[in-house]
Amino acid sequence: MPNLEQLCLENCKGLNNVDPSIGGLKKLTWLNLGGCQNLRSLPSIESLDSIEVPNLxxxxxEEPPSSIDHLTGLAELSMRECKNLRSLPTSIWRLKSLQELYLDGCSNLEALPEIMEDVKNVDDLGLAKMATKEFTSSIQHLRVLYLSSCSKLERFYFLKDLFSLVTLDLSNQDLTNGAIPSDL
Known part of the structure; x- marks a missing residue:
């Protein structure tokens, strides 16, 4: 299937691995593995550089493959409700095409990977219901930020550095006076 551009395996609950031959699908731009509740890992995906939107x-x-930084066309990465997700590779921030990153409901992901340089491309970030205690303001060009139900997040001092923010969701927080900076 050398011309396959879209592959949907959504809700294949018995699927626990993806055959490495998927790497031969050079024209694949869209991959939907959403709802594959037993899928624990992905093979090396470095040859899938044309993929733009994978739904995981x-x-x-538990973590995306380290070869994810080879996906130069990746525009959106959705890993909502991945309860076993524990970490993301630092290289995620080097994906120059990545604009949207959704990690809502990743309750075991306690922190985003460290950002070594200014991230200018990511403008939509979903972190609702995450276990994160801290948030970095190094993603200064964010336009949309979802932090609803992040019960461990206590301080919001980083908000004053997000100059491009258009949408901010802090719903279902146990906010107290002074939690949000007064110079917002």
Whole structure:
């Protein structure tokens, strides 16, 4: 299937791995593995550089493959409700095409990877229901930020550095007076 551009394996609950031959699908731009609740890992995906939107929502993945930084066309990465997700590679921030990153409901992901340089491309970030205690303001060009139900996040001092922010969701927080900076 050398011309395959879209592959949908959504809700294949018995799927626990993806055959490495997927790397031969050079024209694949869209991959939907959402709802594959037993899928724990992905093979090396470095040859899938044309992929733009992979849906990994509700999988059992603990971390994306380290080869994710080879996906130069990746515009959106959705890993919502990946309860086993524990970490992301630092290289995620080097994906120059990445504009949207959704990690909502990743309750075991306690922190985003450290940012070594100014991230200018990511403008939509979903972190609702994450276990994060801190948030970095190094993503200064964010336009949309979802932090609803992040019960461990206590301080919001980073908000004053987000000059491009258009949408901010802090719903379902146990906010107290002074939690949000007065110079917002």
């Amino acid at each position: 929502n509700e999988t059992a993945i």
